[in-house]
Amino acid sequence: MRRRFYGLILGIAAIIFSLFSVRSTLPEREIASSVFLTFSEALDLSRIPMARTDQIMPFIGDSFLGYADLSKNKLxxxxxxxxxxxxxxxxxxxxxxxxxxxxxxxxxxxxxxxxYAYPWFKASWRVLLRADQMGIALIDETGFILWEKEFPMPVTAIDASSSFLAIGTLDGSISVFDRNGCAVLSIQASFQESQTIYGLALSKDSKYLIILRGISPKKIETYRFEDNSFAKLSESSLMVNTTFQATMAIAQDNSHAIMSFGDLLIYYNIKNKYYKILEAEMLGGDLSENQTDVRYFVLGPLGYSLVAILRSGLEDTAKSDVLILNHGLLVHIAHGALGAISDEEVIGFVYKDGVELLKGWQP
Known part of the structure; x- marks a missing residue:
């Protein structure tokens, strides 16, 4: 009986070891293959084939940046x-x-x-945010300024889709521009109450805009782009007591948004207009540690209903994980990862020493 007991313990230990001896934890049935590409064996940028420039995915690591050719397994x-x-x-x-x-x-x-500016790149938009945060400039690949915009108050939120660039400011104003710099939405600040823009997000297909404004309660405003303009669909109250700036992203299927405020992570259902706070135990957190010891940063959508989150330690910023959420539910943890990239059924996790590619992802 005792021998069978010890055999059971050893079997459980072997299972635990197999789970934690890989960089990321994911059921094997959900991926077709996994490969880790190290920075030490990566190629120089001058060797990128011109015929492959449309297939490569950009990434930024701890001390390296570059491009991953996801189909050719090259960095x-x-x-x-x-x-x-x-x-x-x-x-x-x-x-x-x-x-x-x-x-x-x-x-x-x-x-x-x-x-003197902070560069911000997304969805083929190259934006320079002026150092005083009261103006932006759109530049091309040579650094030439295509157009500029100034604002009466500092910019507090920015996001972009393939078609639009959205800007939110400290006084609560919202501006959405097209590629030519023409305003397709302009919401002026209200002087009756504090309506600071804490965050905003555009959907990848440019159909939805979600705005987070105000202090307590905060308001979640949802807009939809129809007939060449944005129309307001709904407004919901968000009863959270935090002054952290938000990071936000809308899932690629437009079903929901994920937003973070420092140590808070929130799921918002766009269609049904409700939210829920995602607790630490739902996110693979260590329940022996205080939830306030971590910070969340929404990295963005990865396809379908998946959204990537960076979780880092408050005191030990070198300690980080990337979480993959599906409709707000944790489906994957990449322990020690710094970022994530994706293309169709390939998801890549960026680490200090390389990039891990998971192929054949089926959410």
Whole structure:
């Protein structure tokens, strides 16, 4: 009897070891293959084939940035310091105080930009947020300014889709621009109450805009783009007591949004207009630790109804995980990851020493 008991314990220990000896935990039936590409064996950016530039995915790691060819299992990397923004055409490095902007093309050739600004890249938009946060400029791949906008109050939230760029400000104003810089939505601030924009998110298909404004209670406003304009669909109260700025993303299927406020993570159902706070035990958290010891940052949608979240330690910022949520439910944890990228049925997790690719993902 005792021998059978010890055999059972050893069997359980073997299962636990197999679960925690891989970088990320996921049931095997949900992926077709997994490969880890190290930065030490990556190729130089000058070796990216011109015929593959549309297939590569940009990423930023701890001290390397570059591109992953998800179908060919290849990495092309470049070392960097301080901060950076990247897209499929190249990247910008810059200092913490919005100085020393260096613009690179995809093969690593660089030029200096004479500007004091924070670069922000998404969905082929290249935006420079002025150092005082009261103006933006849209630039092309050469650094040429296509158009500029100024605001009476500092910018507090920004997001972009393939068609639109949305800006929220400290006084509660909202501006949404098209590629030509024309305003398709303009909401002026109310002087009767504090309506600071704490966060906003555009859906990938440009059909939905969600705005988070106010202090207590906060308001979640949902807009839909129809007939060449945004129309307000709903307004809901969010009863959370926090002054953290929000990070937000709308799932690719437009079913819901995920938003974070420091140590709070919230699921919002767009159709049914309700929200729920996602507790630590629902997110694979260590219940022996205080929930306030972590910070959440919404990385963005990964396809279908999946959204990626970065969870980092408050005191030990080097400790981080990437969580994958499906309709607000935890389906995957990449322990130690810093970021995530995706393309169709391939999801990549960025670590300090390389990129892990999971292929054949079926949510």
């Amino acid at each position: 092309y990397v470049h070392p960097f310091k301080e901060r950076a923004a990247i897209d499929k055409l190249g990247w910008i490095t810059y200092g913490r105080l919005a100085t020393d902007l260096q613009l690179y093309d995809i093969n690593g050739r660089k030029r200096s930009l004479q500007a």
